[in-house]
Amino acid sequence: MIRDRPAERTKIIRQRILVNGIVQGVGFRPFVFNLARQLQLSGFVTNTSQGVVIELQGQRTLIDEFVQRLQKDKPPLSEIISLQRTDIPLQDDGNFRIIASVDSADNQTLISPDIAICDDCLREMRDPSDRRYRYPFINCTNCGPRFTIIKRIPYDRPNTSMAEFAMCEACQAEYEDPTNRRFHAQPNACARCGPHVWLETVGDNKELAREQAAIELLARYLLDGKIVAIKGLGGFHLAVDATNEQAVQRLRRRKNREQKPLAVMAPDLAVVKKLVFLDAAEQELLTAPQRPIVLLKKKPHLPVAEAVAPANQRLGVMLPYTPLHYLIFDELQSRLPENKVPLLVMTSANRSEEPIVIDNEEARKRLFDIADYLLLHNRAILIRADDSVVARFAGQTVFIRRSRGYVPRPVFLNTQSKASVLAVGGELKNTVCFSKGGRAFLSQHIGDLENLLANQFFEETIEHFADILQTTPQRIICDLHPAYFSTQWAESQNYAPLVKVQHHHAHMAACMAEWQWDEPAIGVILDGTGYGYDGTIWGGEILAGDFTTLERLACFKPLPIPGGEAAIKEPWRMAVSYLLAAFGEALPELPFLKDKPIALIRQLLEKKLNSPLTSSCGRLFDAAAVISGGRQHIYYEAQATIEFTQAVRTIDVAPLQFEADLPYIPFEPIIRNLAELAVEGTPIALLAARFHVTMASLLEAVTLKAVQKTGLKTVVLSGGVFQNEILLKLLNAFLQKHNLKVLTHRQTPPNDGGISLGQCAIGLKLLLAGKEEVSFLDRVSGEV
Structure with missing residues (x-):
């Protein structure tokens, strides 16, 4: 050469x-x-x-x-x-x-996403001889805020919320020195020239103290059981002493969050290990620069108030990720005896289902009847970003919520096309997704689009991503459901053609996009709710296809939801519906039925009043939990199923009776067998174990029939039900025994937080193929 x-x-x-x-x-x-x-x-x-x-x-x-x-x-x-x-x-x-x-x-x-404080900055902040000693906004090129402070690209100081802070001579010299760790660190500042922090009262907004004095006073209030709203990186946290039962209960009442688990921040790994069991992979997640909340198994007799995560075997734990967090914990520790450790509940500053608060004035208005005090600073947060939530299930990392620390890192698609589309997600756990240059930019967690503030956040996020990506989408992609706010918003736009994508196809496509898998596959897509092509509620689907074609091969046998949305919050209603379908008039003598208005439920079903049909696997799990003696009313999504799953002690059990018929997968044999065992007094732990093994065995058998029918050897597992660690582990193992390639989520949540990615991938493929819609064939109820 x-x-x-x-x-x-x-x-x-x-x-x-x-x-x-x-x-x-x-x-x-x-x-x-x-x-x-x-x-x-x-x-x-x-x-x-x-x-x-x-x-x-x-x-x-x-x-x-x-x-x-x-x-x-x-x-x-x-x-x-x-x-x-x-x-x-x-x-x-x-x-x-x-x-x-x-x-x-x-x-x-x-x-770059927002990154936790690095070891070098942490060391300097704790060094009395350093000029940034105890400075709450210390950062360098290796750490600190990024995404949440940027207005537009390129990522230079004038394009961030740090533009209003003119650097002092010392900071400017660092900024201009290519050999310095702070060269062109856009948030670079010190106590002389940068943002500052102060503590004020709620209501009259009286300033009580500034800088270190504010942190000292904050620590005193927290240890006295007060609730403090703390302005952080992507928004405010509501903080309270996690060891104080009364304080945590007060926070729950004010925040209107009855039983949903709260996250805890611990000062370091040594303290975390006193609270939870921690393996090497979980420790790596916990200490990563992204600093997510990690769901970890509790140790017995842990020093955390029962109200933090009641009736739950897992505790959401995170480590400090801002300099301010470390300063607060240092001050708390200095005030506690040696045998006690500081622990804080750190939960998003909002009322349930509202977006997280990010602005000082917004905090004064929205948190005045929740927090006792506000710890504020004057570095503006330009885009909201809740803490990310992850867990280790079946030997892999599963995202429950993908947000701060991970966004806006893209998912790389199997194309180099410069075409751009916008996908607007669903109604719950909403995210949006832009494609550009063969990459899919999934937004931070927006949440449930059930109120005006969430709707505004949704629109702000779309506008912000369009600005920083400098793109105008050629198509807009939305869900089929006509009542979703995201769908209605998409329908109101007139600058690009609209494509509607079925909910479960989007779940399947999201997982395929993560793997850059373009070949046809079988999809086992299980969740609670998704609008079907036929207008019914799907949720237990066996699909086949790729990004532009879809076949519905099978589904769980549909049955009515008595009372519609009420049955989701009162899963005993679903249990009655399944029992009536399985037993007819002669219901088994289960304890939960004694005080229930069975006649009313029968009337709703017979007259088809507010009782839409569903094939939902999520509802089947809810019903099984109630029949087995579990929770009859829930206070947060999937609570009955979560507690039912956590009741399992062993999976070395025989399955219940089941039949793997297509296209309608029958539930009656499972329900009958489960109910009969429950009447006999079988413990819930054993019933839960047998039900989980049954579902994995049934889905294995059904999938093998789909493989035989289609000749496909790749299986996608997606939908919120696959946050169930036992089902995910069992079904994954069962399918791999048959030499099938199994695709599960690695970069995005299997729940509705990931469907905008699937919509985006489908929309882009349709655009590149010159197609207007997905080719769909329903082998369950006929062609569509």
Whole structure:
């Protein structure tokens, strides 16, 4: 080869290198600068909207070495997605330099998520000799806020909420020094020139103290059982002493959150290990720069108030991720005896189902009757981002909520197309998703679109992503359900054609998109609710297809939901409906039936009053829980099923009786057998175990019939029911025994928080194929 000749290797050349990925705000340019000077290369590096542009001049071998080391030794928070090299004419540079950012209409750059404080900054903050000693906003290029403070790209200080803070001479010198850890750290500041913190009362908004004095007073109030709203990174937290039962109960009453578990923040790993069981993978999740809430199994007699996570075997735990968090815990620890550790409930500052509060004035108005005090600061949060929630189920990480720390990192699709679509998700656990340049940008958790504030947050998020991605979608994708706010919003837009996508197809497509899987597959899609093509409520579906074609092969036998939405909050209603379908008039003598208005339920069903049909697997789990002696009323989504699953002590049990018929999968044999065992007094732990093993065995048998029918060997598992760790583990193992490729979620939630990704992938594929809608064939009830 020509390049092997000595003269060619030492020849002076100039190359333009375009690097794309997460390369802004993560110390990438100073790394490039120092590496280029070390190799005695001239040229420059700059941020552009298309990525980082590097021009290098020097010996070809040295430029080759530069590229190798760039990819191998890049900064820890950076991620190189693509690197393009082009030979260009020589110039007279003299040395290597960093030049100002260049804007462009064609944005290809990825923005870093918000990152927890790094060890270097934490060490400096705790060092009395450091000029940032106890400064609550210390950061560097390796940590701190990113996504939540950016207005637009490129990620430069004037385009962030730090623009109003002029740096002092010392901070400016750091910012301009390529050899400094704070070179072009956009939120760089100190106590002289940066944001500050203060504590004020609720109601009259009287300032009580500032800076360290405010933190000292805050710690005193927390230990006295007070509720304090603390402004953080992506919004406010409501904080209370997690060991104080009365304080936690008071927070629940004020927040209108009766039983749904609350998250706890612990100061360090040593304290976490006193609370929960922790394996290596869970510890890695807990300490990762993203700092999510991790759902972990409780230890007995843990020093946490029972009201934090009542009747739940898991506790949501997170570590501090901002400097302010660490300062608060340091102050709390200084006030406690040696044998006690500080623990705080840190829950989103909102009323149930409303968006998290982010603005000082908003906090004063919306939290005045929840919090006793407000800890405020004057660095604006530009975009809301709740804490992310994850768990380790069946040896893999499962997202329950994907938000702060992970957004806006994209899911990379199996296409390089520059086409852009917008998917607006569903009604519950809403997220939205934009595609651009072969990447799907899934938004942070927006939540349930059931009130005006949530609707506004939804619209703000779409506008913000359109701004930072600098894109106008060519199509808008929404759910089939006509009553969803997201659907109605999409229908009101007139700048792009609208495509409607069936809910469970979107679940299936989301998982396939994560795996870049374009071939047809079988989908076992299980959840609580999804609007079907036939206008009924689907939720226990066996599908086949890809992004543009779909077949409905089978579903759980539909039955009516007595009372509609009321049956979700009162799962005893579903239990009655299943029992009537399985036994007819002669219902078994189950304890829960004694005080229930069975005649009223029969009347609703017979007259078909507010009793829509459903094939929902989620409702079947609810009914099984009630029949087995579990919860009859719930206070948060899937509470009955969660407690039913956590009752399982062993899976080494025989399944109940079942039949794996297609296209309607019968539930009657399971319900009859379960009810008969319950009447005999079988403990709920054993009933729960047998039901879970039954469902996995039944779904295995049904899937194998679908494999035989279609010839497909790939199976997708998606939908909120696959947050059930036992079912996920069992079915995954059962299917793999048959040499089937099983796709489960790795980057996004299996629940409705992921369906906007599936909608986006479907919409993009339809656009590229020149199709207006998905080709659908219903083999259950006929062609559609």
